[in-house]
Every structure is written in C-alpha cells, then in structure tokens.
Amino acid sequence: DGNYLVTLIPGDGIGPEIAESVKKIFAAAKRAQPYLGGVEGIESVERESGKEGVAAHSRDEKAPISWEEVDVTPILKDGKTVIPDRAIESVKKNTVALKGPLATPIGKGHVSLNLTLRRTFSLFANVRPCVSIQGFKTPYDNVNTVLIRENTEGEYSGIEHEIVDGVVQSIKLITYEASERVARYAFHYASENGRNKVTAVHKANIMKMSDGMFLTACRAVAKDYPNIAYDEDLLDRVCLRIAQDPSPYADRVMVMPNLYGDILSDLSAGLIGGLGLTPSGNIGKDASIFEAVHGSAPDIEGKGLANPTALLLSSLMMLRHMGLNEFADKIEKAALTTIAEGKAITRDLGGKAGTKEYTDAILAKLAKL
Ligand code: IPM
Ligand code: MN
Numbered sequence: 001d002g003n004y005l006v007t008l009i010p011g012d013g014i015g016p017e018i019a020e021s022v023k024k025i026f027a028a029a030k031r032a033q034p035y036l037g038g039v040e041g042i043e044s045v046e047r048e049s050g051k052e053g054v055a056a057h058s059r060d061e062k063a064p065i066s067w068e069e070v071d072v073t074p075i076l077k078d079g080k081t082v083i084p085d086r087a088i089e090s091v092k093k094n095t096v097a098l099k100g101p102l103a104t105p106i107g108k109g110h111v112s113l114n115l116t117l118r119r120t121f122s123l124f125a126n127v128r129p130c131v132s133i134q135g136f137k138t139p140y141d142n143v144n145t146v147l148i149r150e151n152t153e154g155e156y157s158g159i160e161h162e163i164v165d166g167v168v169q170s171i172k173l174i175t176y177e178a179s180e181r182v183a184r185y186a187f188h189y190a191s192e193n194g195r196n197k198v199t200a201v202h203k204a205n206i207m208k209m210s211d212g213m214f215l216t217a218c219r220a221v222a223k224d225y226p227n228i229a230y231d232e233d234l235l236d237r238v239c240l241r242i243a244q245d246p247s248p249y250a251d252r253v254m255v256m257p258n259l260y261g262d263i264l265s266d267l268s269a270g271l272i273g274g275l276g277l278t279p280s281g282n283i284g285k286d287a288s289i290f291e292a293v294h295g296s297a298p299d300i301e302g303k304g305l306a307n308p309t310a311l312l313l314s315s316l317m318m319l320r321h322m323g324l325n326e327f328a329d330k331i332e333k334a335a336l337t338t339i340a341e342g343k344a345i346t347r348d349l350g351g352k353a354g355t356k357e358y359t360d361a362i363l364a365k366l367a368k369l
Helices: 015-031 040-048 049-055 084-093 112-119 176-192 210-222 235-244 246-251 258-272 311-321 326-341 354-369
Strands: 004-009 063-071 074-077 079-080 098-100 125-131 144-150 160-164 167-170 197-204 231-232 252-256 281-283 288-291
Touching: 004 015, 004 084, 015 049, 015 063, 015 311, 015 326, 084 098, 098 311, 112 288, 125 258, 144 176, 144 246, 144 258, 176 197, 176 210, 176 252, 197 210, 197 235, 197 258, 197 311, 210 231, 231 235, 235 258, 246 252, 252 258, 281 311, 288 311, 311 326, 326 354
Parallel strands: 004 063, 004 098, 098 288, 144 252, 197 231, 197 252
Antiparallel strands: 074 079, 125 144, 125 281, 160 167, 281 288
C-alpha cells in the first residue's frame, strides 16, 4: 500500500461526467478505510473540522490512488492529428491510466486516438471480461466470460489503399511475434485467475495463412502451460453458441486476433446488458490503460444521465492490476450491492437514476461498509 499516481483521461462526451463519479467513489472509499477514521463519530468530527480536506490533498501514504488528470483533445502537429505530449508523458511516467471514451470519426478523418494510445504504448493485450450484474435482468444468468484481444495489428494496422478506381485493399497484418505475445498473456491470465482453459477463436478455415499462424503461435504457448487445457473454435460458431448459452464459456479465456475481439466483445456485452456495464484493460509491458468499452454518447452529454458502471469496473481492474485488491473489493462490493438493490439503475438499463443519484447511492453504501 502506498500512494500511487495514476493518469486520468476523462475523454469526450459523457467521459468527464463518468470520470467525476469514479473520482468521488474513490475519494469516499479512501475515507472509509479503517485507518483513516476508525470510530465513525471521530471521523465525522474530523470532517467537520476541515481536516479531511487537508488529508485528501496531502500525500497520505495510506491513500492508494491520486489522479493526474490530462486532456486528450487532439491537436494538429505537422499536418497530423496527435495526442498532446502532456498526456503521453503522463502515461509514460505513471505507467497506469484510466481512460474515458474518445470520439472516433467514421469513414474519414484522423486515426482513432484510442488506437493511437494502444499503439504508442504497445498495449498488446486487451482484456475484456463480461460478468452478469445482479439486479439487472437479461435473458442470460451467470454470464462470466473473459476475452483477450490482440490489440496492435490485424485489420487495425491502418494499411489501406485504392488500387484502381472502385477497388481498395485494407491489409490484415498478422505477425508471429504479436500472436505469441497475446497468447502468452492469455495463458498467464488464465493461470492467475483460476480459469482452466484457453480457447483460440479464429477463421483459419478462410484465412489459412494469417489465422493459421495465429493458431500456430497459440499451440506453441499452450505447450508451456500443461495445466491449462487448450482448444480452438471458429468465430462464427462461437457467436452462435454463446448467444444460445454462454455458460460453457465461464471456465475459460478466449484469445483472438484484433477485429474478432472487437466484435465478439460487443456481442458478449449484449449478453449482460450492454456496453454500459463492460470494463476493459489494455495491457502492455511498460504501461497499461484501463477504459470503458462504450463510446462518448454525445446525445446525452452534459445531461447527467450517463452510466458510470463501465468506467468504474475498469477502475477496479486497474486497482487489481496494481495489486490494490482490498480497495477494489470494497468499491466493488458497494457498487454491486447498490445496483443489486435497484438503487443505481440508469436509463440505459431501463432505470430512472441519473449519474448523480447513481453516485450518491454508492457513496451512501460505502459509508456503511
Ligand atoms: C473498442 C472500440 C474501438 C475499437 C474504437 C473506438 C476505435 O470499438 O474499444 O472496442 O474498434 O477497438
Ligand atoms: Mn469495439
């Protein structure tokens, strides 16, 4: 336990609103740590006397997280849209970041800054768990999937050109190195998280060379993990089966090339209620960025309606990645029980809570834990 500085990228659209909610929840969880108060009465006296305000800003060794907030509004540099240096430097220095959504232009314009971040820091594995949220009913009970997506290449390589009028090529680039690296991370993740199987998801029946090589890399890594079972399945078949019954996928980690992971992770999110509920972690050797999978939702920007759950769950992945499990468990317990009690159901989930009601309900629960 110590004081970790973490980069916070609130992002576009609803980003700042959901980031605000996460910050409030972290601050409250900090206050609720036993060593900061102990007896409730004493804590509230301290709060009234203004000491708590001082503590929040001083370098309290026992407060696990401090935020370094940076803006990622794109800037034009030498004719290219880039991320401000300050944001890059901050992530480089802190090595851990929590990130809200960044709007991506469709069909034209600059390269998605989400991708730029993944590439800049070689965030080679994108971990996307989908776990059913108690208190929010969907046709599926007990979904518990983990998908690990190769995060730097494939169709996301950005190599496109028009050969002649009306004929374009988008190159799907697959390297053995990146395939092996993400496969290794998938097996490592499985062994660390009590999952006893890795399934490589592919279309090597069609893309015999690229997906074929991805599978070769997975098979090679599987040999190093004799205690973890390994199998392979076709992407289309997994889509069909998981929509019929996700429960057989609760024992394993699925690993796959970039675009397949993008699509299958949205499908999985649909099983538990949508992108408002799904976290992710972009893992690299020198830095990791945890982000909500959803977009910037410009239609509800600034209206106080956004659902912070995906960013909050991402922040919990971040805490666990940093080894701050106790702090994560506490926030998770407060958030999930509040949602289960129906007190923090936002409109995207058919409820009435706004961002403020959502946050306040979780703060009230934290105060009682
Ligand atoms: C995601 C998103 C991104 C992607 C977009 C915003 C570039 O859909 O994180 O899944 O396609 O990877
Ligand atoms: Mn996506």
